[in-house]
Amino acid sequence: MRLQGPNLRMKPEGDDRERLVCGDCGFVVYENPKVIVGAVCTWEDRYLLCRRAIEPRVGFWTMPVGYMELHETTEQGALREVWEEAGVRAEIDALLAIYSIPEISQVHMIYRARMLTPDFAAGPESLEVMLVPWEEIPWEDLAYPNVRWSLEYEREMRGQSGFAPRGRPL
Amino acid sequence: MRLQGPNLRMKPEGDDRERLVCGDCGFVVYENPKVIVGAVCTWEDRYLLCRRAIEPRVGFWTMPVGYMELHETTEQGALREVWEEAGVRAEIDALLAIYSIPEISQVHMIYRARMLTPDFAAGPESLEVMLVPWEEIPWEDLAYPNVRWSLEYEREMRGQSGFAPRGRPL
Structure with missing residues (x-):
């Protein structure tokens, strides 16, 4: 049998x-749909980016993101991914965006977070990690459109709080 | 075997x-955690409530909520639940609240929605449906704490837009 x-x-x-x-x-x-959690992390004026070591989109850049796991809050999941992929300790201060992607049954919840120190280290799912100013973000080598959307919205909302999270652009 | x-x-x-x-x-x-979607729906000054026909909390009142299904956005899921449980057509205008409940690995996303007509009808998961003014909400017979939280936040945010969704109270 x-x-x-x-x-x-x-x-x-x-x-x-x-x-x-x-x-x-x-x-x-x-x-059921899966929740993907992550965070645009900054240290002063610099952005934390990870180069993907795993499929899909190996070699392209992203903020730390990954599948939410059982028994955590969305915020805890985002900070766990930040730690696992970039070796960074950070604190969340706002929900930046929610992207529903019904084609693949995912809901992405992306936070804005402040790094507690400027230290970072590539985790097993990252080829390398960097902390770059806005002008040095590798726009042509971002892994997904929502990485760009999230970075742009973080820039737009700098210094603001109490705002509504951005959705997927139409 | x-x-x-x-x-x-x-x-x-x-x-x-x-x-x-x-x-x-x-x-x-x-x-992975499951997403629960729903909406606090209003018609003028009245709130839409459903009396649960299924376990758990049979007989207690709630806004329409349920598990998000594959291949829908969170907004589509919320409006599907509103239709299935209350026979109501509505339109979403804001995300009211996000409640992570790590104890049971759920993320609740509750929207604010306006009913397009005052019509409603109990679906298979509701014993009855009603449209009541604030003063007649059955506070003692609500199914879960987050029903109260969501109703209170809708009340607090009446007429406002662009606000951050409320989280679970500490």
């Missing part, structure tokens, strides 16, 4: 939509 | 934390 794991698309009893079900044991995989 | 489905807690190769794995076929269940 060769086991295949959850590979059937079917509507479980009492549900109103199809789910992924294991044809062998009946386990239902409830797939 | 009796199949048990994913019932092992173990660290998959290359991962940095334990996941739920099927001991029969090796399928890895990546469990």
